[in-house]
Amino acid sequence: MSTPLRLGLAGLGTVGTGVVKIIQNHAGLLAARAGRPVEISAVSARTRGKNRGVDLSDYGWEDDPVALATRDDVDVFVELMGGADGPAKAATEAAIAAGKDVVTANKAMLATHGQALAEAAEARGALIRFEAAVAGGIPVVKALTEGLAGNRMLRVMGVMNGTCNYILTRMENAGLPYAEVFEEASALGYLEADPTLDVGGIDAGHKLALLASIAFGTRVAFDHVELEGIERISIDDIRHAADMGFRIKLLGVAQMTGRGLEQRMSPCLVPAGSPLGQLENATNMVVLEGDASGQIVLRGAGAGEGPTASAVMSDVLDIARGIRLSTFGQPAATLAAPIPARATAAAPYYLRMVLQDKPGALAKVATVLGEAGISIDRMRQYDHADTTAPVLIVTHKTTRDALDHAMGGFAATGVVVGHPVAIRTETL
Amino acid sequence: MSTPLRLGLAGLGTVGTGVVKIIQNHAGLLAARAGRPVEISAVSARTRGKNRGVDLSDYGWEDDPVALATRDDVDVFVELMGGADGPAKAATEAAIAAGKDVVTANKAMLATHGQALAEAAEARGALIRFEAAVAGGIPVVKALTEGLAGNRMLRVMGVMNGTCNYILTRMENAGLPYAEVFEEASALGYLEADPTLDVGGIDAGHKLALLASIAFGTRVAFDHVELEGIERISIDDIRHAADMGFRIKLLGVAQMTGRGLEQRMSPCLVPAGSPLGQLENATNMVVLEGDASGQIVLRGAGAGEGPTASAVMSDVLDIARGIRLSTFGQPAATLAAPIPARATAAAPYYLRMVLQDKPGALAKVATVLGEAGISIDRMRQYDHADTTAPVLIVTHKTTRDALDHAMGGFAATGVVVGHPVAIRTETL
Structure with missing residues (x-):
């Protein structure tokens, strides 16, 4: 069997512990699938002594995840600490600078710094993979x-x-x-x-x-x-x-x-x-x-130990198998700058608001909707005991822009108490 | 941009035509994702002249899929002819012998000859990939x-x-x-x-x-x-x-x-x-x-043109991206010979049968079930006009073995007409 793939695992919470268990319990299975053993060289976490229900005695220990990420006996830095910045980002950057591949479950870090990190990794010939960052165990x-x-x-x-x-x-x-x-x-x-x-x-x-x-x-x-x-x-x-x-x-x-x-x-x-x-x-x-x-x-x-660890291992196995893919599916430098557009597709909306219980209040609200071009599918005023009346409205299909226009108009009526709740209906 | 990946496409039915459309319509997208262009060098099908709604004039033509599979300008042989044996198998074997990778939608061929084909491919350093063979567009x-x-x-x-x-x-x-x-x-x-x-x-x-x-x-x-x-x-x-x-x-x-x-x-x-x-x-x-x-x-x-072609292209893009995986996820030579076992998990069964309409018929059937250790959850005899009576029985949880034992016993009662229908209940 060929050279083992050696991991440095930072973060020993639920997911990190799950990864350790899979590697310990399924060593043979993983080696058969990857064509090489998958091993942990060293780990890092905030507190060393804590009982995590797994035996870590065979692994090196680093207090500093940056030190872990750059160890000579680490091929892949597995970042399971979380947080958009701080130690997770510092250690990921250090791993990349040292030419190590990175597997992470950190959506906050990637959503914030993904472009810069992916460009740095690709310039260095390293990978960043993040199956575990989205939808837990689903290989989405x-x-x-x-x-x-x-x-x-x-x-x-x-x-x-x-x-x-x-x-x-x-x-x-x-x-x-x-x-x-x-x-x-x-x-x-x-x-x-x-x-x-x-x-x-x-x-x-x-x-x-x-x-x-x-x-x-x-x-x-x-x-x-x-x-x-x-x-x-x-x-x-x-x-x-x-x-x-x-x-x-x-x-x-x-x-x-x-x-x-x-x-x-x-x-x-x-x-x-x-x-x-x-x-x-x-x-x-x-x-x-x-x-x-x-x-x-x-x-x-x-979420959860098993599902998220399963996703982490999917990325680890890919790397062990020699699969090398750009972080976002094509080289980061070729990704276009998106033009953000406001969602305009029309949909029925559910509206709930509280009105002052006085004559003409409901008519004023209906007028605001009409002026915004929104027609009403259903409207219902609920029983009430005090001087305010809860009202539920379901609109016919309308756009968010028209709805926001109406939401602005409600305040000016002087009869709407507090902020109305508006919820879009999707009939997917 | 680096060397194109060149396909030889055998079979121009629904799926083959779908693959041609994706390659023609999404050339830029595919190249961006694969890091290299994906091209068709030549195609093969039963009849050449047929109008398939796609322009094939830029591609070479081979009447014989084996000739297609072994062309010098083909890197990947895409087999969309179907059939467990015959031309599909001959051309797949020829492609492998020539060291070409194979992408196929052919479940019959792989279910019958998959082990031998995978071993041959792996010995030759070639791939066989088959995303399109299972569940159409689902990347399962x-x-x-x-x-x-x-x-x-x-x-x-x-x-x-x-x-x-x-x-x-x-x-x-x-x-x-x-x-x-x-x-x-x-x-x-x-x-x-x-x-x-x-x-x-x-x-x-x-x-x-x-x-x-x-x-x-x-x-x-x-x-x-x-x-x-x-x-x-x-x-x-x-x-x-x-x-x-x-x-x-x-x-x-x-x-x-x-x-x-x-x-x-x-x-x-x-x-x-x-x-x-x-x-x-x-x-x-x-x-x-x-x-x-x-x-x-x-x-x-x-199934369908788009979904199945999407699955074919998933394999093609993997190959274009340099992803090299064993056909069944680990080297074919390391796959174990399975020990087949009969499914034994108990489940409720639905039984429908036709009885001769004479006294004691239902009792005889109930006795057979009882002797097989099967208890009845519900039993219903339906209205009937002639000399036979349709009966519906829902059992409590039982095994297939017990059920088959009972099914054998029904014949011996002399009151069951034809073959009863038994359907397992899954509460997944």
Whole structure:
């Protein structure tokens, strides 16, 4: 058997531990598939002594991930620390400078610095691979970059943040308010250290921006993702949606149109019986739409030790097998600067707002919608006890621009209390 | 830009024409992704003059695919003729002998001769790639071979014959009998020249055997697939299943157990609301279950010009990018000879049979089931006009062996008319 592939593994949290287990438990299997052994030379983490349930005694230890990344006995630097900057970026840069290949699960780093890192790696003849950064165990980066390489991609869509999906399905199944489920998720350790990354849609937006780069041959443009989180979704929204046969999902859509690259990540109503509507808990789903392939749907666990470690190992095995691919599917220097375009496709919208309970309030709201060119499919005023009245409106198909115009007009009516909630309906 | 990758394309039916269109329409895109142009040097088909809606005038022509496969200006032989033997096999062997890489959509050839062909190719340093042979546009071979390479695979399942799924969903949606829908499908050109390949489950069995080889590191063992087709499924079966909340799908399952490799392809009842139950028409779905990844579900078009050509191009682009992988994910010589094992996992079964309408008939059938250790969940005798009575039985969980024992016993009762239909229930 030929030369082993030697890894330096930085980050021994859930995913890192999962990678160690796979390498220890499946040594023979991996060697048979790769044609060479896959070994760990050394590891790095914040605290050395901690019991992680795996035996690390055969591996070298580095307190400093930069030192790990540049060790002579490391061929591939596996970065599982996370964080857009700081040690993860420093160590990745050091690995590249030393000509090492990099496997990372770090969507924040790549969504922020992916172009510069990919250019540096390619200039040095090194790889950066990131299957584990998007949709956990689903091999979606590979499916898109390689499996659909013969397609002009039309659209990439997906539910890619398991935590948000957990919160939304838990709210619906248990009938609990957002704040309560948020606390539960926090206690269960499902949330990032900065929970805004999850519930603000940022983490999912990072993933969408990475897929869009591959799909459309453009530089990663996370700054241009139209982002909306799930913080303002109430249990009432979920109930109203259910009454109409819909569920609310944090859905990302990226597509290239004649006007430019559209990328949005926002809560959407999707039919409850559709594949997206049926997604429960932390499951992810990605839809890749190519001009030849049609819609390819991929579903699987979006997070967790096993699934994410499986994705890391996919990249490691590729490298062990001698597969050398550009980070984003074509040389980084050839990626186009995307022209960001606002999503303009029309869709029905769900609107929930609170009105002052006085004569003519509903008429004023209806007038604002009419003036924005938005026609109403259904409107319902709910029972109420105090001096305000909750109102639910479902519009016919309209654009986000027209809707934003109306949203601006609501304030001027003087009868709308607080901020209305607007949720797009996708009938995918 | 570096040296072009030059193809010799044998077979200009739907898929071959689709490949020509992608190469002509997406030349720039493919070159950007592959880092080199992808070109067609020459083509071959049965009739030269036929108008195929694509311009072939820039390409060389060979009447003989063997001559095409060995041309000096061909780097990759793309075999889209089909057939387990004959010209497809002869030309594939010739290409390999000449050191050319082969991309094929030919599941019959690989399920029959895959081991010998892969060994020959690997001895010669050539590749055989076959993404298009399984599940049309779904990049499932790549997902399994590469995307899940870090997993010990537990199970591979799928609905992989679009024609059977079309027939079954059409029967249900239109309330038509099997024979009528079969004729429709035939008129629409959905059936293979030998329709038994489709409706007998053979084509789907070929695909399952190919995936099982990759998943479990074993030689392709199509001969050991327990095969059952859809020919005996009646509209009554479909209706009874629907009444119980199920749909009938031709489902393949391969798994490695302590006793050996189980492979079966047979009609099954699946919950109507499940992802598998919702599959309509020619859509395919494959479930890959790894020990780390968990269940990864892939769905897409299982046939057709665009989807299958997309899969062919995935292999072509891999080769253009310098990706070199063993046909079945590890060197063919290292694949184990599988020990075939009969599927033993218990499941509820659906039984439909016709009894002579005389006293004690039902009791005799119930006795046979009881003696085989099979308990009855539900039993129903339907209205009838003549001297025979249709009976529907749903069993509690039982094994195929116990069921076959009972099936043997039914004949001896003297009250069962014809052959009972038995369909397994999967609650995946």
